[in-house]
Amino acid sequence: MRKVFTVLAVLVVASLLLAACGSGQQSTAGGEKMIETVVVTVEVPAAGGDAPAPPPPAGYGETLKTVQDRGKIICGVNSQVPGFGYVDASGNFTGFDVDFCRALAAAVFGDPTKVEYRPVTASERFTALQSGEIDILSRNTTWTLTRDTELGGNFVQTTFYDGQGMMVPKDSGVTTLKDLDGGTVCVQTGTTTELNLADVMAAQGIAYTPAVYDDADSTFAAYSEGRCDAVTTDKSGLVSRRAVLSDPENHVILDVTMSKEPLGPMVRHGDDQWFDIAQWTVFTMIAAEEYGLSSTNVDDMKTSATNPEVKRILGVEGDMGTKLGLSNDFAYNIIKMVGNYAEVYNRNLGPDTLTYIPRGLNSLYTNGGILYAPPFR
């Protein structure tokens, strides 16, 4: 028995030696390990302090290949904000950010259903992206310098320009931030909201106590129980969460904007191709609205369009898709299967929904907003 054990132990060690000495190993999204002979294992300097890292090896093309091999995109989304990321009564994910994931799947696979949605909380979303558990984070995430650099991610074109606001009960008589002096404010942890709240209150000399919770549900549950005098998050979040409170008409959103909150999807550092694909998916949706392309008329436009730009977008001319590593009808698929920016916006945040938010800054640059897509050339 002892001999069997020792022979086994020696075999185990030998196999580990062989495995470790193999060419560069990498962990990929979804936890599968691939032996990739293209990427060379880089000797990392011993973890003694903060020596500047050598330039990261080129990861161009890795994510697209992984996603295509897997057959679906893994998308990190919110499950607690109606209108942006929410689970409806039949158990399907819906929302503005969710539709972007579907557009990406339409671009890569020609099928918007090839997405696996992972609901992530505010505190785990960046770790999930960094570790490769999700391919893209589409979860009303604010673009900041720290997140662009230290958190190892790249922000794709902003899909929703927002600002931070404050919601109070109507009968509290609070109309400005100064009325909250000495009060308690409910806020979600791990967000720019938390930091902005601290900054703004300190700048105006208002003393307050934060009540901090891990997710949106707990935050708003505590607020409706009266644990705090006000709750703060992005104004879009306030509108959508107020819609699902038991008494929406008793709560008012103050006319104060505490910060800029450009919300958009985020991808990992290191793969420029995947970044470009995500970027131009957003631009496709904006440009489609600009040129009047929608899911209803895109088939006609494909055959009858005369504008060269439209022809290039729809893949009739040129090879815009191939340059991205996709097929030339990627934009056509996006517009046909998911819609242009206006359609997506109206479906989730339009006047017919419970979570109506006027477009404001989120209109085309020709309509008084700041949405502007670069040329498809």
Place this chain on the structure above:
Amino acid sequence: MNRETTTGTSVPFYRDERILQVLGQIAFVLGVFLFGYFIFHNMLVGLQKQGMTLGVSFLKGTSGFDIGETLVEYSRNATYLRAYLVGLLNTLLLSALGIVFATVFGVILGVARLSTNLLINRLAAFYLEVIRNLSLLVFLIFWYLGVFLKLPRVKQAIIWPGSIFLTNRGVGIPWGVPSGTFPTYRWILFLGLILTVGLGLVLNARGKRTGRPPMTLLWMLVTFFAVAVVGWLILPESPLMLELPYVKGLNLAGGKILSPEFMALLSGLVLYTAAFIGEVVRAGIQSVSRGQIEAARALGLNGFQTMRLVVFPQALRVIIPPLTSQYLNLTKNSSLAVAVGFPDVFYVSNTIINQSGRAVEMITLVMLTYLTFSLVTSFFMNWYNQKIKLVER
């Protein structure tokens, strides 16, 4: 070197059991190290591909966020390290108070469970059986959402005699505020402590010499108490001024305001762990054989004396090891503070991870913190266990 077999021929080294054993152990250790190196290297490569490195200098960065409950000075301009310290102290406070209250309540429950009074016995049994079958997380959330947040708003606070305010913004209790003479009083207490320890040593020595051990602990407590009281009275101004809570605007102020998160956590943890401690105590007391109790009665000791002099010292030897586990459980269960929003060390480190992106370093730090707590607690308990162990021939 080769071992001699019974027939006189020697065994070659590749079949020699002793050598194979050693080789096997070396191989196993090597295997574990290689595996550890492999996964660590994997992680470094993955991080590096995104341009991230490992290091702890980020802890000097500005935190930028506020924390609702702090035991030390803290502002949004403080460093991440300071924020972590705040969380750490919160956890320590919660664990220390939790351990004390849970032990007291647990011992009461354990003894009640063995009472001859049928009502007390059944009540204790019911409590123990029900609470031990609950999930702690559900229990905590019940205390938070179902009890402490359902208290009335500040304007309609429930006021108990003794000026205790119950609201959904917290429980306000009267508290002592240090006055000008407080530093002097601290010195008096310090001197009293030295006196008490000295007295303890003297009494112990006398006990060893005469063979009749005096009630050392009792004398020490009496001395310290006497010094404290006398010191308080002789000072011109009372060192602690009583401050009562009152309603101020939207919140409570004055005295000590215990947040609903803290109260919910403390209540949940204490009541939950006390049930387990109760069972441990009951098992310990029942482990003492009936013969001991009968012998004690035969000697003329009454019920209370029997418990104090015969049963409990022997029961303690059985109680201490599982009690240590319960203490460690309580300390680690305090990390469920994330569910109710109390800023303990795990919660604060979550925020730091999210704001700084340094998941690996922070999780390692948190693991080391909890490991240190556990090791210190069990070290102390094991020392105590050694002291009271039966010395057998």
